[in-house]
């Protein structure tokens with residue numbers, strides 16, 4: 001079976017968040033199910049630099065007014081189609097924004113171009129490789145399903161995966177006439193969205209199946225607080241919505257072979273983890289107190305509850321712990337953490353920026369990973385933390401509530417607890433969770449138990465790749481689907 005995956009990011013070539021990790025690792029996991037995935041990605045500078053031995057698939061003189069070439073290549077074990085369109089993608093810095101953090105004005109066109117070409121591949125553009133299913137990730141890829149739907153001619157099945165409802169690709173309606181879609185596509189069944197253009201909305205309407213990245217989030221997005229305007233569409237499509245929890249790449253995130261960390265270790269050799277803790281403290285110039293080293297590797301945003309962490313960080317210092325924060329995002333939250341570092345230079349360490357290697361070192365060295373998200377479709381940081389023996393402290397929402405087993409008395413007694421969950425998701429809730437963490441940390445046996453259980457947890461793609469494979473099978477054979485849902 002051949003799958004065309006459409007994505008704006010793919011690890012290890014271009015990553016701003018979890019989308020890249022999933023787009024990079026799911027295809028690997030699907031191979032075990034006899035599924036071949038090729039991903040189409042934009043030809044950003046980092047992608048173009050990684051290419052060797054490319055072949056030209058197709059050329060465009062006028063793709064939304066620009067020249068472009070569709071290439072095929074296989075860098076870093078990935079099987080890719082790359083849309084080399086310098087006018088759209090040959091820009092320094094992050095993929096969606098300029099150096100000042102402003103969204104590019106032509107994002108509507110850049111990702112419409114990617115999507116249009118993807119839809120052409122789905123319709124048979126490539127002579128020796130035809131996909132059986134097209135799988136679009138997030139709003140950047142959503143129009144590929146819309147183009148296919150309105151092209152007619154019995155398109156292949158279409159899947160839309162939503163990694164985060166907060167990012168929808170909403171643009172002024174006047175761009176519609178430049179998208180090359182038929183007039184009927186500007187409707188409630190198409191891309192019309194509260195009088196604007198909604199790319200994700202259009203993708204959801206054009207999809208045969210919709211996946212979100214955890215069953216809890218699948219339920220949550222049916223309500224306005226989590227659906228963020230799309231709850232109506234999600235409710236209308238609920239029969240076709242399925243939640244599948246993300247897995248992680250067990251090779252990339254493996255403390256037994258991680259090239260970024262000072263000392264490799266495994267669940268069987270927990271003492272070998274200790275030098276990584278000291279190395280982390282040294283790196284940030286922090287004191288080695290008898291309290292836990294808390295960490296956060298995250299976008300510094302409201303979604304991630306990082307303002308709540310900034311507001312409670314003092315508690316960590318006063319109770320005798322240390323805090324390491326790595327991330328970038330809202331200027332106000334960045335400032336708040338930098339200010340905390342200035343006040344408590346030996347207890348709070350902060351790095352503003354995106355740094356994959358440092359993220360590994362933090363997971364390997366910290367005692368606890370704080371993930372106080374206000375909403376979290378799935379979350380990957382807590383899964384990496386489990387694998388690295390860094391106990392996750394998470395808010396009870398979305399995928400966080402499904403992937404971490406709270407250390408309540410029953411779970412501790414049964415030796416199944418893997419972390420701490422808290423609710424309500426506010427500063428007070430987080431404060432109480434921190435107090436629980438301090439208490440458990442002092443009870444060394446319980447803390448080691450949490451760490452051990454976490455490291456034993458299967459966070460691989462094993463089960464979830466099987467769910468995707470099953471879904472692909474159902475879409476290609478609707479009779480099975482009917483039988484299954486009866």
Ligand SMILES: Nc1ncnc2c1ncn2[C@@H]1O[C@H](COP(=O)(O)OP(=O)(O)O[C@H]2O[C@H](CO)[C@@H](O)[C@H](O)[C@H]2O)[C@@H](O)[C@H]1O
Pocket residue numbers: 016017018019021022163164213246297298299326327328353354355356359376377378379380381382399
């Ligand atoms: N400054 C930094 N330096 C280095 N690495 C950093 C970093 N800041 C973040 N990261 C890394 O980026 C990734 C973030 O992934 P998440 O899944 O936690 O959230 P994100 O909101 O990006 O993803 C969305 O999509 C994913 C995938 O489906 C869902 O899990 C999630 O809930 C949803 O919000 C992790 O690998 C994290 O370690």
